[in-house]
Amino acid sequence: MNDRFTLIEIINRSTQYLINKGVPNPKCDVEWIISHVTRKKKLDLYLEFENLVEKNDADKIRSCIIKRGKRIPLQHILGRVNFAGNEIICDQRALIPRPETEYFTELIKEKLNTNFQGTILDLGTGSGVIIITLCIDNDKCIGIGMDNSINALNLASENIAMHNLTNVKLKKFDWNYDNFDTKYEVIVANPPYLSIEEWYTTEPEVREFDPQNALVAKNRGLGDIFKIIKHAVEHLTKDGVLALEIGLGQKSSIIDKMKLHFYNVEIKKDLSQRERFIFANKR
Ligand SMILES: C[S@@+](CC[C@H](N)C(=O)[O-])C[C@H]1O[C@@H](n2cnc3c(N)ncnc32)[C@H](O)[C@@H]1O
Structure with missing residues (x-):
């Protein structure tokens, strides 16, 4: 038969x-x-x-x-995700890269010149997806990905090796406890920005397979963003660029925190017309 x-x-x-x-x-x-x-x-x-x-x-x-x-996420089953045309290894060690972040990375590329030659710091680098995408076609630019999760840094390191990138380095860093010893021209971050209540309402794929540390922040989801802004105030060069992916409804509180130390504060929408990204220059 x-x-x-x-x-x-x-x-x-x-x-x-x-x-x-x-x-x-x-x-x-x-x-x-x-x-x-x-x-x-x-x-x-x-x-x-x-x-x-x-x-x-x-x-x-x-x-x-x-x-x-x-409900194991498709990306974990396939082990890879395509992000801006590049393969990224994807598993439970770090957040699955999201389409919104792909768009955020495109916006950062637009903001920086194609021949940008400085150093870009990616805070909360996770799988390394943002910094890899920003540095992959520009060997004049130096990328540093930082994260407090060793698991995420190990995954990011596999992704950097897979793409043979010599211009991207990684460092363990916790924005709650550590400090930088230098200044940067560009700081980008897709930090945790969900409140714990929002996290409880996410799909099982997110709740059970994405690390909670990658998603949830104190102070109604704003705690980590505020920490990053504080670091950026001290460690961005004059006119340096800060680019943040943010949660729904967080715009006003974030702009309030930024307005003293930044100019050109710009909110950008995602592809569903939601206000999800902030760009600004350091005074
Ligand atoms: C939303 S995920 C973003 C991951 C990746 N950049 C992306 O866009 O797919 C946030 C990242 O911040 C890291 N993180 C959370 N708290 C942190 C802290 N206190 N210091 C440094 N990194 C932290 C998490 O480990 C996670 O990798």
Whole structure:
């Protein structure tokens, strides 16, 4: 008896399985998983949808789909995420890079000249995704990624090595206790900015698989941002750029903290038209 399935049968059964488990965007996740296992482009899956799938591949697909049904994030199952055209290794050691942050990084690139030659400090570097993206096409720029999580720094170091970057360095740093011994031309950060109440309302993928230290801050989510602003006041060079990703509704409190020491304070919206990024220059 033939117990092999065609591609379209596997797509349909897996999608139904994920629907039953309440997984958001089930079909899309199924396509990513099948494309990952079979090493075929997503588009090609539908050109070959009547082909029988090799048993070995079908077993691997089933195992990935079961993991996804347990709400393990797709990015952890695939082990990689594409961020601004670059592969980034992705696992439980650090936050999964988000599309908003990809857009934030694009805005930072626009703000800096393409031939920018200074040092960029990325506070709370996580997987290293922001600093890698900023430095990958510009070997004249030096990147420093700092984080208080050793797990995150280990992951960032694997990502830097994967891209053979010699212009990006990492350092363990806790903005609550440590201090800098030098000044920087650019400080960027996507810090934790959720209140604990907001964190409780996130999807299981976020609550159970992203490190809580990467997401939650005291003082209604503003505590870490305020710490970073304090460091930036002391350690940005004159006219230096501060770029922050921020949470919903936090804009006014942050601008209040910044206005004495910064000029050109600019709020930028994300692709859903929400005010999510602040850029400013140090006086
Ligand atoms: C929202 S995640 C951002 C990760 C990465 N930059 C990104 O955009 O995907 C915030 C990062 O800040 C780090 N972090 C949290 N508290 C910190 C602290 N007190 N000092 C330094 N880093 C901290 C976390 O470990 C986490 O990697």
